[in-house]
Amino acid sequence: MTVSDAEQGSGPGTKGAGSAAMGADADDGYRPSARRLERERYRRARTRRAFLIAAVSTLVTAAVLYVLVVGSPGWDRTRETFFDAHYARTSFPDIMRGLWLNLRLLVVCGAVVLVAGLLVALLRTLRGPVFFPLRALATAYVDFFRGLPLIICILVCVFGIPALRLRGVTTDPVLLGGLALCLTYTAYVAEVFRAGIETVHPSQRAAARSLGLSNSQAMRYVVLPQAVRGVVPPLLNDLVSLQKDTGLVSIGGAVDAVYAAQITASEKFNYTPYVVAGLIFVVITIPMTRFTDWVAARMNRRQAQGGAV
Amino acid sequence: MSAQAPESGDAPGPAAMEAGAALRKEPGLAQEPVLRVESVRKSYGGSLVLRDIGLEVPPHSVTVLIGASGSGKSTLLRCANLLEDVDDGAIFLDGEEITDPRTDQDAVRRRIGVVFQAYNLFPHMTVLDNITLAPRRVHKEPRAAAEARGRELLDRLGLADRAGEYPDRLSGGQQQRVALVRAVATRPRLLLLDEITAALDPELVGEVLAVVRDLKEQGMTMVVATHEMAFAREVADQVCFLDGGVVLESGTPQEVFGAPRRPRTREFLRRITEAGRL
Known part of the structure; x- marks a missing residue:
């Protein structure tokens, strides 16, 4: 059905044929065989x-x-330690308070990372000798922070920066941990954007330049919009990953959902709070995934030709 | 290269308002060719594509490039639009050298329209946005004016109802006609058409060529690379046969198709005829 509609509707000189073909049971005396x-x-x-x-x-x-x-030998013990309804209830409010920190970190760092990542990716695509230092710097930055383990980056930021005793520089573990997250994730996201930019076919740039668009206009109006569409799923992947890694700022002593769970767990010798925190993380990523699926599907519906496959 | 096409004259055609910018020219320079190619040489890696190309394209004339695949037709067009640098020689647009590395390439490209074999429409923009992108962003026309003109051009090609569609929903012939509108929407001085019907089903070729015919009537100066010999014969003021990196033979369609002087030209035309395309 959809295939035949699309084909009929796109032929030249068949204006309005699309609507006629819409109903397969149009009034032409057709009876299904x-x-x-x-x-x-x-x-x-x-x-x-x-x-x-x-x-x-x-x-x-x-x-x-x-x-x-359930049949495993240690099931009863495991159930008490990991799936205890009482501890789940009592730890829940603390975990939710901690989660508020994770969410704030996610929103702020996510925004910073998307903007900074795009900027770094653009720096790496600049042509011309004037931009050599910028290009080199962006490349070195990505190489370094993509390779550096996040946990080490956080340790260095959270403990190293205060150790410098600079006047006017924060010692807040949340801010410094957030900085470390941004540094690392900007490098990842920059690479995702760059991959997207490179997958836009060169003929698109050629077409834009032939119309007289400058290099940066071609990038802004033709290449980037297509590049970003292509990388929405991997970007979301990085954002979900970032959301989970916001838990690592607890290294510096900030009380997030994971740390709140840890406090209860170590007081009561019961791991149920960890399971609760884990499930909450899972639950909040699902709407994000569905949302991007929806956005991607909407984009495809608008642009692409219909079809059965 | 002394290939002089029959000059279509100073009198603008009846539909001249469309190609207004293309018709405006300084007095006294009436005979200045729009495009002049001088001893252009170009190689990719080890293979020499253009050895010594020379040709002139007078105002309001159509020059058709023919030749076997790989004879350098597309390369020559890409060089003329500065998508490729030439190795040697020079190309002049309205008497001004554009192959000089000091030229403002964007300014040159603004005066040349190009249509590619693969249409190269922007898939993330509607038909109308494709057409108005350059007028709005490059030539700084207000959106309303650019869109009004875009719709008017689409209307003339019978594509008015497609203005809001995305290119992937159009047939190949429709996409290529939109690409033609996009190329002329900026009122270019010169239009380069690179095998624009090669990717189309035979039944869709006609509708695209009709647009080219229309543009010729309006006085648009064009260089056309094509394998459609019947069309070349009809629309060309000057035909250039490219072979071995040079313009082996050129002249009016009657000369080149009717009485080719060179054996290579005769052989090429015979092969094409046997393939049933003449």
Whole structure:
């Protein structure tokens, strides 16, 4: 259906043919043939069968997993330590208070990282000898911070910078930890943007330049919009990763969700708060994923030709 | 190179207001060719594509480049639009050398329109945005004026109802016609068409060539690389046969197609004829 619509609608001189083809049961005396009805019956039967198989398969898998976990020798002990309803309830408010810090860090660092990452990527694509130092600096920056383990970067920022005893420079572990997150993630995100810029076909740049657009205009109006569309999924991946890594600022003593869980866990010798914190992180990333899926799908719907595949 | 095409004259055609900018020229320079190519040499890596190319394109004339694949037609067009640097020789636009490294390349490209074989429309913009991008961003026309003109051009090609569509939803022929509108929307002095029908189904070729014919009537100066010999014969004022990196033979279509002097030209035309394209 969709395929034939798209083909009919795009031919020259078939203006309005799209709407005519929309209803396959247009008023032309068409009656579905026996062949079509038989095919549709077959497809429905196949769908029912597939659904049944999926349901059975899921149930079997769940049962096997359940027996494996619950039947394991240490299950009772594990359940007490990791899945205790009482500790889950009592630790929940503290974890949520800590989570507020994670979310603030995510929003602020995420915004900084996206802007700075794009800037660094653009610096790396600059042509011309004047920009050599900028280009070299951007490349060195990315090489260094992409390789440096985040935890070391945080340790250096959180403990190293205060050790300098500079006047007017903060010693707040949240700010310094956030700085470390930004430094590392900007390097990752810059590479994602650069990959996106490089996947835009050179003919697009050629077309833009032939129209008289300058190098930077071609980048701004033609290359970047296409590059960004292509890298939304990997960017989201990095943002989710950033969200989880905001937990590492607890190294410097800031109380985030993970640290709040740790406090309870070490007081009560029960790991349930960790499980609670982990699940909360999972739950808040899911809407982000769905949102980007939706954005990507909307972009495709608007631009691309319809089709069955 | 003394290939002189029949001059289409100083009298602007009836539809001349469309190519207004292209028709305006300084008095006394009437015979100055729009494009002059002098001893251009260009190689990629080890392979020499253009050995010694020379040709002149008078105002309001159509020069058609023919020749086998790989004979350098596209390379010559890319050099003329400064998408490639020439190794040696010079190219002049309205008497001004544009292959000098000191020229402002963006300013030169603003005066030349190009249409590519693969359309190269911008997939993230609607048809109308594709057309108005250069007028608005490069020539600083207000959005309303640029869009009004864009719609008017689309309307003339029967594409008015496609203004809000994205290029991927159009047929190849429609995309290529939009690409032609995009190229002329900035009122270029010279239009370069690089095998613009080569990627199209035969049934869609006609609608694109009709647009080119229309542009010729309006007095647009064009250089066209093509394999459509029938079209070349019809639309060309001057035909240049490229072979071995030089313009081996040039003249009016009657001369080149009717009585080719060079054996290589005859052989090329015979091969094309046998392929059923003449």
